[in-house]
Amino acid sequence: MFSSLKDKVGQVLLPGDEFSFQADDTISLSGPVKPEKMVCGPGLRRSGDRLLVCKSGVLRHKPPNMFWMDSQQRRYVPVKGETVIGIVTVKSGDVFKVDFGGSEQASLSYLAFEGATKRNRPNVQVGDLVFAQFLVANKDMEPELVCVDSVGRANGMGVFGSGGLLFTVSLGLVRRLLAPHSDVLQDLQQLFPCELVVGMNGRLWVKSSSLQRTLVIANLLQSCDTMTAPQRQTLFRRVAQGAL
């Protein structure tokens, strides 16, 4: 049923390309076949029985039936459940306004922190960095962030970032960093002890034992965006040998 789509996996598609899925004409003799469900990820949208491409990029597939478009962009569109790095910009009453690099600022309730109650307010100042996930993210409503998971634990979310450096990279590099067995991270791992916070909105925060090392890592990661794997490996090797 999805053979037309599977043929295109790994190819470049453009917005406006479409696929239609009609039920198979052949009737199986073994009995009623349960129709297969499919998941269309970012870059693809459903319109009735058809599937439309809405971002240009390469079509990717994950078994059994997941398809999405692998595209490069820098503009972040909030998605429910994703974790981002935000900057607190306004402190007003019971909500903080957080800038996460999207079209609109997100609201973050003061109760959405681990251990926060009406009496025990979290210590959040304007300009602080928060690592938070989206509770509400759709095109009609103001996005809302929380710093707790479903059972009220912080699990690494919340206010962070003293003595580190925040910078912005493309969303594609963020996904490369967070991919399992990421080659960039494996190269980075061999340099110095350091800590990274990676937001799905393209923001990266780095901290290492000294300011110089932090800057080196930040510059390396920023340049990773436009380097091939061998180029990156030679550069990382030079840094490891103390060239920078």
Add this chain to the structure above:
Amino acid sequence: MSSDSVKLSKNLLRMKFMQRGLDAETKKQLEEDEKRIISDEHWYLDLPELKTKENLIIEERSFVPCEDLMFGRISFKGFNPEVEKLMALLNPKDQTDNEEEEDQSKMQTDVTDEEMALRYESLVGSMKKKFAKKRERAVIEEEDENQNVVETDSKRTFLKPQD
């Protein structure tokens, strides 16, 4: 009052206080009329029946489930041990880790039976001490200190001071 000359109107007959005097037949007829009026007044759209089609395509807006992305906090070489603990906890395990998990299940019984027996051995003594009376307790302690019980004459006798 002949019935054919004067006929009560339907609306009148339908009133509550008139219902008592009516016989079964007219009551039935009235009810039927009423039903017909109601069903006539109900209007409906002349459309084919809507079938709820099962949706075969599920939309997913996030890259995280597509590419199995990891949690966004990373620490290397023990720079932030808390984060390294979180990484182990939150990131989905891959196959190499599964083997480690199996090892861990074996490791869960890290107190062997012998160790347990040894531990309980000492526990028996301390429980015995707890239930013993004060005077007995002293005896037990003495026994514990030196395993070979020393004969001590418990009887105290008056010792005559020497001049």
